[in-house]
Amino acid sequence: MPDDKPKITIYDVAKRAGVAISTVSRVLNESPDVSSETRQRVHIAIDALNFRPDRRARQLAQQGSPTLAIAIPTLTTPFHNSLLKGIRVHLRERDLDLLFCDLGSKERHLALVQFLQRGAVSGLLLVGLKVTDEIAGELKSMGASVGIIGYRHEDFDSYWWDDVEGARRAVTHLVSMGHSRIGMIRAAADSRTQIRRIDGYRAALQAGGLSFDDHLIASGTTEKHAGYSEESGYEAMGKLLELDEPVTAVFCTSDAQAMGAWLAARERDIRVPEDLALVGYDDVKTSRYVGLSSMDQAMQAVGEQAAVRLLARMSGESDDPPGSFCYTPELRVRRSSAYRRD
Amino acid sequence: MPDDKPKITIYDVAKRAGVAISTVSRVLNESPDVSSETRQRVHIAIDALNFRPDRRARQLAQQGSPTLAIAIPTLTTPFHNSLLKGIRVHLRERDLDLLFCDLGSKERHLALVQFLQRGAVSGLLLVGLKVTDEIAGELKSMGASVGIIGYRHEDFDSYWWDDVEGARRAVTHLVSMGHSRIGMIRAAADSRTQIRRIDGYRAALQAGGLSFDDHLIASGTTEKHAGYSEESGYEAMGKLLELDEPVTAVFCTSDAQAMGAWLAARERDIRVPEDLALVGYDDVKTSRYVGLSSMDQAMQAVGEQAAVRLLARMSGESDDPPGSFCYTPELRVRRSSAYRRD
DNA sequence: CTGTTAGCGCGTTCAC
DNA sequence: GTGAACGCGCTAACAG
Numbered sequence: 001m002p003d004d005k006p007k008i009t010i011y012d013v014a015k016r017a018g019v020a021i022s023t024v025s026r027v028l029n030e031s032p033d034v035s036s037e038t039r040q041r042v043h044i045a046i047d048a049l050n051f052r053p054d055r056r057a058r059q060l061a062q063q064g065s066p067t068l069a070i071a072i073p074t075l076t077t078p079f080h081n082s083l084l085k086g087i088r089v090h091l092r093e094r095d096l097d098l099l100f101c102d103l104g105s106k107e108r109h110l111a112l113v114q115f116l117q118r119g120a121v122s123g124l125l126l127v128g129l130k131v132t133d134e135i136a137g138e139l140k141s142m143g144a145s146v147g148i149i150g151y152r153h154e155d156f157d158s159y160w161w162d163d164v165e166g167a168r169r170a171v172t173h174l175v176s177m178g179h180s181r182i183g184m185i186r187a188a189a190d191s192r193t194q195i196r197r198i199d200g201y202r203a204a205l206q207a208g209g210l211s212f213d214d215h216l217i218a219s220g221t222t223e224k225h226a227g228y229s230e231e232s233g234y235e236a237m238g239k240l241l242e243l244d245e246p247v248t249a250v251f252c253t254s255d256a257q258a259m260g261a262w263l264a265a266r267e268r269d270i271r272v273p274e275d276l277a278l279v280g281y282d283d284v285k286t287s288r289y290v291g292l293s294s295m296d297q298a299m300q301a302v303g304e305q306a307a308v309r310l311l312a313r314m315s316g317e318s319d320d321p322p323g324s325f326c327y328t329p330e331l332r333v334r335r336s337s338a339y340r341r342d
Numbered sequence: 343m344p345d346d347k348p349k350i351t352i353y354d355v356a357k358r359a360g361v362a363i364s365t366v367s368r369v370l371n372e373s374p375d376v377s378s379e380t381r382q383r384v385h386i387a388i389d390a391l392n393f394r395p396d397r398r399a400r401q402l403a404q405q406g407s408p409t410l411a412i413a414i415p416t417l418t419t420p421f422h423n424s425l426l427k428g429i430r431v432h433l434r435e436r437d438l439d440l441l442f443c444d445l446g447s448k449e450r451h452l453a454l455v456q457f458l459q460r461g462a463v464s465g466l467l468l469v470g471l472k473v474t475d476e477i478a479g480e481l482k483s484m485g486a487s488v489g490i491i492g493y494r495h496e497d498f499d500s501y502w503w504d505d506v507e508g509a510r511r512a513v514t515h516l517v518s519m520g521h522s523r524i525g526m527i528r529a530a531a532d533s534r535t536q537i538r539r540i541d542g543y544r545a546a547l548q549a550g551g552l553s554f555d556d557h558l559i560a561s562g563t564t565e566k567h568a569g570y571s572e573e574s575g576y577e578a579m580g581k582l583l584e585l586d587e588p589v590t591a592v593f594c595t596s597d598a599q600a601m602g603a604w605l606a607a608r609e610r611d612i613r614v615p616e617d618l619a620l621v622g623y624d625d626v627k628t629s630r631y632v633g634l635s636s637m638d639q640a641m642q643a644v645g646e647q648a649a650v651r652l653l654a655r656m657s658g659e660s661d662d663p664p665g666s667f668c669y670t671p672e673l674r675v676r677r678s679s680a681y682r683r684d
Numbered sequence: 685c686t687g688t689t690a691g692c693g694c695g696t697t698c699a700c
Numbered sequence: 701g702t703g704a705a706c707g708c709g710c711t712a713a714c715a716g
Contacts, residue, residue, distance in 0.1 A: 009693055020703040025695060029366050035701060049485055052458070056398040057693035060708050067398075081422065088444040092453070100412075100440035104429040104590050111434070266608075362687040365705055367711060376686060399709035403693050 008051050013294050017045035027131055028053055031268070055097070068123040068310065071101035075106055078149045079282075079299040083127065083149070083227060086303020090311060103129065113138055121143035125306060127277040131156070132191070145313035147306045151192075152288065152324060159302045159325045161295075163193050166329035167251065168199025168207075170279040170292055173331055174209035174249040177277060185236040185257045187227030197281070218245060220260075228253065233260025241268055249277035258282075281329065292329040301325065349533065359387035364435050370395055385616060386396055388422040399441070410440075410465040413443035421624075421641040425469065425491065428645020438594055445471065455480055456678065462527045465656045467491060467648060472534070473498070487655035490646045494666060498649055503637070503665045505535050509593065510549075510619040511540025512634055515680070516591040517550035519619060525589035527578040527599045529569030539595050558582070558589060562602075569596065575602025583610055591619035596677035599623075623671065634671040644669065 010028075011024055013019040019038060026034050027042040034042075045051075068091065079289050091098055099125075101115040116124075121144055128150040136155060148158040166312065169185055174182050183199050187194055204214045218239040220232030231272070233252055237260065240247045252258040258280030263273050270276050282295040305325065312318035352370075356363040361380060369384040376384075387393075391669055401409065414422055421452040433440055443457040443466075448533050450471055458466075470492040471477070478497060481488050516524050526543050529536055538571065544554045560581040563573030576595055579602065582589050594600040600622030604614050612618050624637040647667065654660035 007693085011693085017708095021694080022696075022704080023702060026702090029695080033701065054693050055707090056402045058695080060396070060398050060402055060710090061693075061695040063695095063708075085441075088442070092446065098444070101441055102429075102434050102440070104434065142394065190702080235392050254480075325486035353709085361712080364688080364712085366687060368686090371711080377685065380686080388706090395707050399692090400711075402694095403709075403711040405692075517709095 004118060008049050009121055010050055010051070010053070013042065013045045013051050016049060017041045026248055028250050029116045033304040050276070058282050067097055067121045068125070068314070069097060069099040069101050069115070070120040070125040070127065071103050071112055072127045073103045073129065080127070082296050082299040083303040086300040086305075087125065087307040089304060090307040094267055094311065096311075106110060109135060114181055115147040118144055123147075123310045125310060126151075132152065145310055147310045149302060153322075155322055157313075157325075158305070159306055159327070161193075161298075162326050162328040163196035164203070164291055166281065167197040167253075168204045169200075169329070169331045170281070171201050171204030171251050172207065173333070174251065174277055174279060175204060175210065177249070179217070179249035179277060181245060181247045181249070182210065183218065183250040185240070185250055186217055186219045187232065187253060187257075188219040188221065188223075189227055191226075194253065215243065220257075225254075225256065227254055230260040230263075232254040234256030234264045235260070237261035237264035241265070248275075249279075251279045251281075253281050255280040255282045279331075292331055295329065298329075345499035350393050352395070354391055355384065355387045355393050356494065356504065358391060359383045360470065409439050409441055409463050409658070410467070411441040411443050411457070411463040412467040412469065413445050413454055413471065413480060414469045415445045415471065421637060422469070424638050424641040425645040426578055427504040428642040428647075429649040431646060433617070436653065438653075450541065451477060465489075465652045467652060468493075480547070482666075487530065487652055489652045491644060491648055495664075496666075498647070499655075499665050499667070501648055503640075504668050504670040505538035506542040506545070508634055509527055509539040509595075510546045511542075511671070511673045512550065513543050513546035513593050515618055516593065517546060517552065517677070519591070521591035521619060522552060523558070523587060523589045523591070525560065525582045525592040527575055527582070527594040527603055528559055528561045529574065529595060529599075530561040531561065531564075533568075533570055539610055543593055557573030557585065567596075567598065572598040572602035572605075577578075577602070577604045579606035583607070583612070590617075591621075593621045593623075595623050596620040597624045634673055637671065640669050640671075 010021045010024045013024045014029050017024065019042060023034060023038060023043055024046075027039050027046075038112045038160065065172055070084075070087065088098065092337045099121060101112065102214055103111045107204060109132065112126075112129065112135065116138055119144075123145045124139070124147070126146065127147075131148060131151055136153065139156070142180045145158045148156050150160060151161045152154075171182060171184075184198070186198065193333065196267075201217075218236035220229070220235035221226060222231045222235065224231060233254070233256060236257065239248065240250060241264065244317065250258075252261055258278050265272055265276050265278075272278050279292070281292045302325075309323070352363045352366040355366045359366065359380075361384060361394065363579060365376065366384055366388075369381050369388075381475055389505065412429065413425075430440070441463060443454065445453045451474065453469065454468075454477065458480055458601045465484065465487045466481070466489070469491045471490075473481075473490060473493055474497045478495065481498070484605055488498045490498050492502060494500045494502045513524060514527075524547065527538065540559065543559075547554050561569060561579035562571070562577035564571060564577065566573060575596070575598060578599065579592065582592060583606065591601075592603055600620050607614055607618050607620075614620050623634045635683070644667075650663070
């Protein structure tokens with residue numbers, strides 16, 4: 001089934017057009033040093049033979065291999081969609097290829113190393129991976145330009161979020177509303193992100209003169225979306241509402257959790273936001289609760305920025321020292337009816 | 343910043359290990375025809391020089407290029423995540439690369455052709471793209487194996503969903519519950535999928551002796567997620583509830599729409615499912631309504647199956663005639679409390 | 685077992 | 701303006 005087609009090359013085109021391969025090459029690369037007449041002939045031959053230059057041979061020949069790779073863990077959050085979207089825009093303009101590096105859910109470091117060992121990529125976008133010294137070394141040893149998303153590292157361009165500050169802003173808002181029993185719904189896993197959000201939560205409480213209480217932090221048990229799912233929020237909220245002294249406000253570490261929490265509250269005839277203040281994270285969908293600004297949009301912007309910078313480095317246009325770009329989630333308070341625009 | 347590092351090749355390794363390049367190549371390809379002693383030396387040299395074989399040169403030399411590409415439109419539905427997840431599993435096992443082909447939101451056909459023109463990919467997974475004769479021709483003209491997801495085509499392996507039947511099952515259920523005013527929430531765009539779901543809706547109504555009424559079909563105006571968003575469902579439900587004779591049951595073409603519809607109903611103090619029966623599509627999250635089985639899970643399964651078949655074709659292991667694989671959404675009725683497992 | 689050599693498909697100096 | 705020859709980094713027959 002495969003390889004029954006005698007791959008056509010520039011030689012075939014050259015022969016058919018009655019020129020040399022170099023001429024064909026020039027036409028392909030839009031060199032001005034070709035008479036428009038010959039150019040015509042070549043184009044005709046190309047169309048007739050349905051010739052397509054081989055991307056690999058091409059990249060091999062022209063030293064600067066414009067191959068960009070993106071490494072993403074299997075843990076697929078919805079944000080990756082937006083991220084990809086942002087990146088792809090700039091790739092299309094430059095006829096660049098995007099190679100996918102699959103970091104499994106476990107043993108990601110190993111997977112990455114294996115991928116890198118498989119050969120030259122001139123640019124790499126690392127998403128949501130802790131960059132250990134080992135990884136950093138490997139990264140530098142290959143000649144590629146690197147961009148890191150969702151983690152901070154001195155030696156590479158990195159794009160990250162100030163989760164401490166984001167959480168602090170959210171909880172501070174709840175404090176300023178006069179709440180004194182402020183709970184938090186977290187994901188079960190102890191990710192850096194998670195810990196930082198807890199730090200922000202704690203900081204805001206203390207700044208407001210409230211004491212930090214472990215019992216007010218709850219999480220669900222489902223592993224879907226790494227604990228950031230609606231189900232998880234629902235389950236966690238149930239726990240917070242069964243406390244002797246129930247919470248009156250809750251900071252959730254994802255928008256989906258907030259949705260689940262809202263459901264759990266409604267099932268108990270607790271009204272949101274009248275009886276219960278809810279703050280979501282990542283996205284602001286409705287007026288059901290106060291939310292932190294859309295990470296979704298932010299991700300797309302990050303993708304674009306990262307792509308642009310990486311491309312500049314790859315092409316040698318830029319030689320800036322590694323930059324650190326931080327996005328701090330903004331607090332957005334909605335009081336209008338559901339889905340109404342600002 | 344780039345190219346200050348004199349790319350090390352097998353020649354360097356060979357020299358350092360005191361062997362010929364072919365020997366290095368053999369070690370790289372795990373050929374048994376190498377004495378373990380030389381193998382050692384080569385490995386040491388490789389490590390010392392931190393040598394990485396160039397994937398492109400490699401692919402160029404070995405005729406069969408193990409490069410798989412996936413073409414996905416920018417229109418990012420959440421399902422693509424699951425799809426990718428399913429595909430990636432099998433790629434990792436075989437050390438295969440996944441190339442991204444970015445089909446913009448518009449002019450996708452052109453984008454695809456341009457991508458294919460850029461050179462050899464031995465396998466292509468086409469997602470959510472209408473395969474015109476032009477495309478089909480282009481696809482065949484290149485030697486690659488092809489898999490089509492979300493569209494049906496005679497000449498290629500295709501994986502699709504029976505949306506007519508899915509919708510029919512959903513609405514039939516509502517009919518059997520005794521409802522006579524059954525509305526439908528659709529996406530605004532006239533996609534094939536959308537039309538089929540409407541067909542199923544209509545078929546079920548007629549089979550139940552109910553008349554089809556245009557006014558009972560509503561959609562939102564937001565373009566987010568191509569009209570399948572929560573916002574869209576919310577907006578559409580508002581319209582259905584403002585009818586002179588409001589609906590008592592609604593079939594939604596996405597789970598998110600159903601969620602939005604549910605919110606709209608609750609805002610008007612209409613209880614679900616007591617006063618209003620709601621059927622979602624694609625995913626079954628909660629007991630808020632009856633739902634059709636998870637497309638999310640299905641997508642992952644489809645991804646796996648498509649990958650396996652494609653890989654078999656690529657490697658020449660399989661030469662089956664093109665297959666057509668259909669997934670029919672199942673109706674799942676949930677009566678238990680939110681998030682309880684079956 | 686290991687070294688030599690000829691390509692893979694294309695870009696790129698050079699002479700013509 | 702155009703053509704021949706060499707090289708990119710590696711694999712795959714061949715010899716030895």
